[in-house]
Amino acid sequence: MGDVKVIGASLSLFCCRIEWALKHKEIAYEYIEEDLRNKSPLLLQYNPVHKKIPVLVHGEKPIAESLIILEYIDETWRENPMLPADPFEKAMARFWAKYVDEKCVISAWTASRTKGHEQEKALESAQESLQLLNKLIEGKKFFGGETMGFLDFVVGSLPNWLKFLEEFQGIKLFDTKELPFLHEWAQRFTEIPIIKESIPKIEDLLNYSRAQHKAK
Numbered sequence: 001m002g003d004v005k006v007i008g009a010s011l012s013l014f015c016c017r018i019e020w021a022l023k024h025k026e027i028a029y030e031y032i033e034e035d036l037r038n039k040s041p042l043l044l045q046y047n048p049v050h051k052k053i054p055v056l057v058h059g060e061k062p063i064a065e066s067l068i069i070l071e072y073i074d075e076t077w078r079e080n081p082m083l084p085a086d087p088f089e090k091a092m093a094r095f096w097a098k099y100v101d102e103k104c105v106i107s108a109w110t111a112s113r114t115k116g117h118e119q120e121k122a123l124e125s126a127q128e129s130l131q132l133l134n135k136l137i138e139g140k141k142f143f144g145g146e147t148m149g150f151l152d153f154v155v156g157s158l159p160n161w162l163k164f165l166e167e168f169q170g171i172k173l174f175d176t177k178e179l180p181f182l183h184e185w186a187q188r189f190t191e192i193p194i195i196k197e198s199i200p201k202i203e204d205l206l207n208y209s210r211a212q213h214k215a216k
Contacts, residue, residue: 003057003058004022004029004056004057005056005058006018006029006030006031006032006055007043007047007053010033010200011204013105015053016200017070017156018056020156021069021074022073024082024194025077025079025080026079026080027073034053039051047064049064050064050065054066067097067101070097070150070154071150081149082150083149093149094150097150100133100151103125104130104158107122107126108122108161108173112168112169127173127178130173130179131178133155133179133182134179134181135181138181139181142189152189156199157200159182162174167202168205168206
């Protein structure tokens with residue numbers, strides 16, 4: 001169905017989702033690593049509006065924004081579906097995916113970049129949102145049930161990223177005792193071969209951030 005390319009960055013919280021989805025669908029693709037400090041003409045050509053990754057290029061047609069890309073992949077290649085067939089369950093998966101990006105990720109990032117009262121508020125918001133995810137996965141193998149799918153790919157790199165923030169910024173976000181079901185799911189999910197081979201590792205995130213900090 002045409003050549004498939006992914007323009008991304010291997011340590012991105014959002015880019016690995018796209019690779020996981022394509023591997024889950026058994027779709028061959030070319031991966032193009034982007035230097036975010038020196039954005040390439042290719043990225044600017046294919047995503048002139050936001051100028052950011054990831055970008056999926058399918059038959060020279062570009063699609064941006066990771067959640068939109070995931071849905072495009074699921075609708076284009078029907079094998080190994082990621083979203084539920086039931087309309088209500090599908091709507092819920094989309095709701096929680098948006099919640100992860102707009103609540104969990106943003107509040108955790110804010111907590112890592114602020115101090116004092118603002119940081120306390122962001123930490124509280126992040127912890128509350130993670131508790132909801134912990135409750136959502138309780139009693140399930142994966143977020144969609146017995147097989148991994150759309151929401152698993154969205155949440156997938158969050159635990160490693162939270163652990164990285166803990167080590168790099170000294171803020172506690174992914175406590176095993178507070179989030180036991182989310183922790184169990186993360187251990188199970190990251191042992192799946194297609195996930196394990198491309199998930200951003202904590203040590204790589206730390207090394208990259210330290211190098212960036214020294215370069216300033």
